[in-house]
Amino acid sequence: MTELPSTAKAVIIGGGIIGCSTAYHLAKLGWTDTVLLERKKLTSGTTFHAAGLVGQLRSNANITQLLGYSVDLYNKIEEETGLGTGWKMNGGLRLACNEERWTEVKRQATTAHSFGLEMELLTPKEAQELWPLMDISDVIGAAFMPTDGQANPSDITQALAKGARMAGARIFEDTKVTDIEIENGKIRAVITEHGRIECEKVICCAGQWTRTFAKRFGVNVPLVPMEHQYMVTEPFEGVPSGLPTLRDPDRLTYYKEEVGGLVMGGYEPNPIPWAKDGIPQGFHYTLLDSNFDHFEQLMEQALGRVPALEHAGIKTLTNGPESFTPDGNFIIGEAPELRNFYVGAGFNAFGIAAGGGAGMALAEWVKNGEPPFDLWSADIRRFGRPHFDTDWVRTRTVEAYGKHYTMAWPHEEHDSGRPCRKSPLYDTLKSQGACFGEKLGWERPNWFADAARGETPKDVYSFGRQNWFDAVGREHKAAREAAVLYDQTSFAKFALKGPDAQAAMNWICANDVNKPVGSLIYTQMLNDKGGIECDLTVGRVAHDEFYIVTGTGYATHDFDWIRRNIPDGMNCQLFDITSSNAVLSLMGPKARGILAAVTRDDVSNDGFKFGTISTIGIAGCPVQALRVTYVGELGWELHLPVEYAQTVYAALMEAGKPHGLVNAGYRSIESLRLEKGYRAWGSDIGPDHTPFEAGLGWAVKLRKDIPFKGRAAAEAQKADGVKKMLACFTTDPGVVLLGRETIYRNGERVGWLTSGGYGHTVGKSIGYGYIRNPEGVDADYVLTGDYELEVATERVPCKVQLSPLYDPSMSRVKA
Numbered sequence: 001m002t003e004l005p006s007t008a009k010a011v012i013i014g015g016g017i018i019g020c021s022t023a024y025h026l027a028k029l030g031w032t033d034t035v036l037l038e039r040k041k042l043t044s045g046t047t048f049h050a051a052g053l054v055g056q057l058r059s060n061a062n063i064t065q066l067l068g069y070s071v072d073l074y075n076k077i078e079e080e081t082g083l084g085t086g087w088k089m090n091g092g093l094r095l096a097c098n099e100e101r102w103t104e105v106k107r108q109a110t111t112a113h114s115f116g117l118e119m120e121l122l123t124p125k126e127a128q129e130l131w132p133l134m135d136i137s138d139v140i141g142a143a144f145m146p147t148d149g150q151a152n153p154s155d156i157t158q159a160l161a162k163g164a165r166m167a168g169a170r171i172f173e174d175t176k177v178t179d180i181e182i183e184n185g186k187i188r189a190v191i192t193e194h195g196r197i198e199c200e201k202v203i204c205c206a207g208q209w210t211r212t213f214a215k216r217f218g219v220n221v222p223l224v225p226m227e228h229q230y231m232v233t234e235p236f237e238g239v240p241s242g243l244p245t246l247r248d249p250d251r252l253t254y255y256k257e258e259v260g261g262l263v264m265g266g267y268e269p270n271p272i273p274w275a276k277d278g279i280p281q282g283f284h285y286t287l288l289d290s291n292f293d294h295f296e297q298l299m300e301q302a303l304g305r306v307p308a309l310e311h312a313g314i315k316t317l318t319n320g321p322e323s324f325t326p327d328g329n330f331i332i333g334e335a336p337e338l339r340n341f342y343v344g345a346g347f348n349a350f351g352i353a354a355g356g357g358a359g360m361a362l363a364e365w366v367k368n369g370e371p372p373f374d375l376w377s378a379d380i381r382r383f384g385r386p387h388f389d390t391d392w393v394r395t396r397t398v399e400a401y402g403k404h405y406t407m408a409w410p411h412e413e414h415d416s417g418r419p420c421r422k423s424p425l426y427d428t429l430k431s432q433g434a435c436f437g438e439k440l441g442w443e444r445p446n447w448f449a450d451a452a453r454g455e456t457p458k459d460v461y462s463f464g465r466q467n468w469f470d471a472v473g474r475e476h477k478a479a480r481e482a483a484v485l486y487d488q489t490s491f492a493k494f495a496l497k498g499p500d501a502q503a504a505m506n507w508i509c510a511n512d513v514n515k516p517v518g519s520l521i522y523t524q525m526l527n528d529k530g531g532i533e534c535d536l537t538v539g540r541v542a543h544d545e546f547y548i549v550t551g552t553g554y555a556t557h558d559f560d561w562i563r564r565n566i567p568d569g570m571n572c573q574l575f576d577i578t579s580s581n582a583v584l585s586l587m588g589p590k591a592r593g594i595l596a597a598v599t600r601d602d603v604s605n606d607g608f609k610f611g612t613i614s615t616i617g618i619a620g621c622p623v624q625a626l627r628v629t630y631v632g633e634l635g636w637e638l639h640l641p642v643e644y645a646q647t648v649y650a651a652l653m654e655a656g657k658p659h660g661l662v663n664a665g666y667r668s669i670e671s672l673r674l675e676k677g678y679r680a681w682g683s684d685i686g687p688d689h690t691p692f693e694a695g696l697g698w699a700v701k702l703r704k705d706i707p708f709k710g711r712a713a714a715e716a717q718k719a720d721g722v723k724k725m726l727a728c729f730t731t732d733p734g735v736v737l738l739g740r741e742t743i744y745r746n747g748e749r750v751g752w753l754t755s756g757g758y759g760h761t762v763g764k765s766i767g768y769g770y771i772r773n774p775e776g777v778d779a780d781y782v783l784t785g786d787y788e789l790e791v792a793t794e795r796v797p798c799k800v801q802l803s804p805l806y807d808p809s810m811s812r813v814k815a
Helices: 017-028 061-074 077-081 099-114 124-130 153-166 207-215 292-305 307-311 351-368 390-402 426-431 469-481 501-508 552-565 591-598 642-659 666-676 711-720 779-783
Strands: 010-013 034-037 092-096 120-122 141-145 170-172 177-183 186-192 195-198 201-204 224-233 245-248 253-258 261-266 314-324 331-334 341-345 434-439 442-448 483-487 492-497 520-526 532-542 545-550 573-576 581-587 613-618 621-627 635-641 661-663 722-731 742-745 748-759 764-777 787-791 794-801
Touching: 010 017, 017 034, 017 153, 017 341, 017 351, 034 153, 061 099, 061 351, 077 153, 092 099, 092 124, 099 120, 099 141, 099 742, 099 748, 099 787, 120 124, 124 141, 153 170, 153 351, 186 201, 201 207, 201 351, 207 224, 207 314, 207 341, 224 292, 224 390, 253 292, 261 292, 292 307, 314 390, 331 351, 341 351, 426 434, 426 442, 442 469, 442 483, 442 661, 442 666, 469 483, 469 661, 469 666, 483 642, 483 666, 492 501, 492 552, 501 545, 501 552, 520 552, 532 552, 532 613, 532 621, 545 552, 545 635, 552 573, 581 591, 581 642, 591 635, 591 642, 613 642, 621 642, 635 642, 642 661, 666 748, 666 764, 722 748, 722 779, 722 787, 742 764, 764 779, 779 794
Parallel strands: 010 034, 010 201, 034 170, 092 245, 201 341, 483 661
Antiparallel strands: 092 141, 120 141, 177 186, 186 195, 224 261, 224 314, 245 253, 253 261, 331 341, 434 442, 483 581, 492 545, 492 573, 520 532, 532 545, 581 635, 613 621, 621 635, 722 764, 722 794, 742 748, 742 787, 748 764, 787 794
């Protein structure tokens, strides 16, 4: 077709694999009035030079599901369209060359089993039988996933494009998008060099061009281009045509067979960012100059694994730019800054593996207004303020690229771009031994080292108990027996104000927020399927104003969810006031005595009840005190203007001396909340989990005749029962639980752990996970089974319960 249409339902910008896959899936969903625009030729950006390995396993169940969908699609698209794709399901090998890596591989195998994927552990000799070219003198073991494979990136993209056309979508090459017409915050049209297309929705799949293009319209897409090289050899003797793909992370390299030769590439620790001053005009079907000097470090590693490479002819050393992100995951979803502007970009050199599934998910997101399942780890709303600065994004992305094949340690923190966002107490806490972690740019104390004990505030990573285990145990004990003070300034804090604030909140919230001024309400916010989109605390500070507190990492996501779900016509405004207030959380059985020593206000149990919010005075500061806890002890969150933080902190610490008050960090919060059974959004709960499945049905206002978003789904589930239920598992303290361990009930796989850790009061390893049964799950079903957990491929016995392990009101441990 040569004539550009004047209107379309959706316009896709970018003709790489993601754009073509999205067009294919939208057309399959009935959106035949979809137009894809490519400024040059299909695949001419970065798709054409991709290496084409297709691996499925990721640490997140739903990303693994998405990659598995790609494999299913690639298995059938050639037959559907008649175009060859180069797709071969020849399996994938992953090597381990030291004990820590072997532990990582075994944990990955357990993750695969949790998600229903076949993954076999092999001896070095068995691995060599599958990949006879390699030297195995340093190999300890290997994992083989038979459903992995490889594809020709350009061919598979052309097949998806043909499938899209067959289903009714229209694709235009050599059609550059020059602008988007926006009126009063709404997309009206896409402007191209050949004309205007009126449309409601735009899907930007423009690869490494996406950040610059989207920025013109106020949309932040944190990605930068990086040079990525791989070598293609001439054919040489001994390369079987059915050779599996091979990943050798300890040597930072990957391999696949190609026409009797090998493709070899990798992820060097010192990558080279590209196009720091912008991508050159007219850049398409273009490669960068080969950098043999930089590639030499990977070549040396490869020769140790595949000695035959020493005599193989080199056909090409391909150097092509790829878009990478600060956390190594891709970016998908509707932009929080502009309604109906969707993004699919930043695929970190696994765009071919993700292409089929990402296009499916993006198409469903466009059609239905929400993803087909929880994609939080790839959601564009996981980013925030630091990611607007391209220099910061590039600095962090260089680190993420360099870690692509390094060990994925539990609890690992990034080092680059730090410190960025600091609490007023940062320097004070650092001088007192704080070891900081980072989330959304914020520096947050994870634990405190005791110099008198010879401790250094630096994480030492391993798959066993890490070096901060004892320090966190001391903080945990103080929280249970005395008191601790947490700097939680990084909490996201919003204000919703206006005459219709209460009506809007009661529509968005699952719990009833129509409570007296001074009430504090714990609530979820549900999607139309009844899934938990937000999990937060709401304080009613005036008849027309609410104070909303949520987790640090969810600032962009939760603000966007609340703003977009305020019903049309309601008069209220949402403000992000995160940076205005510091937060000091005073927790522990002696918290009241400490607080009473620094304020003249009544903080007795009768004078300041649980679940209330009140302004009190401390050291000349008006403090908004919230009586709430996430650690299972008496406590208050103290929210105060940042300029008072040092003064109030000093007053509390001085008053706390006779009570045993100590500083504490986020890792003790995790240990404490696991014992008390508090849920964490993003792991235990999320859009794929409902309050009734998670044991939070008590916080849903079904007894009241009040409409709210998700009510119909919640009512149906309460009536019909659930098919999965969150339960607590405990096992021997020597077993390290991290999450994603497989749950077996009576010998049958029924789910996986959503979170794991250690409870220092109960003296056990603790995990939470959903027990699934298509026929239905209730308390009796959960409690009558015999359970095991698969941890690094080994089965260990465990106990299950639905009640908290620790309940301070009953003064006993229930494990």
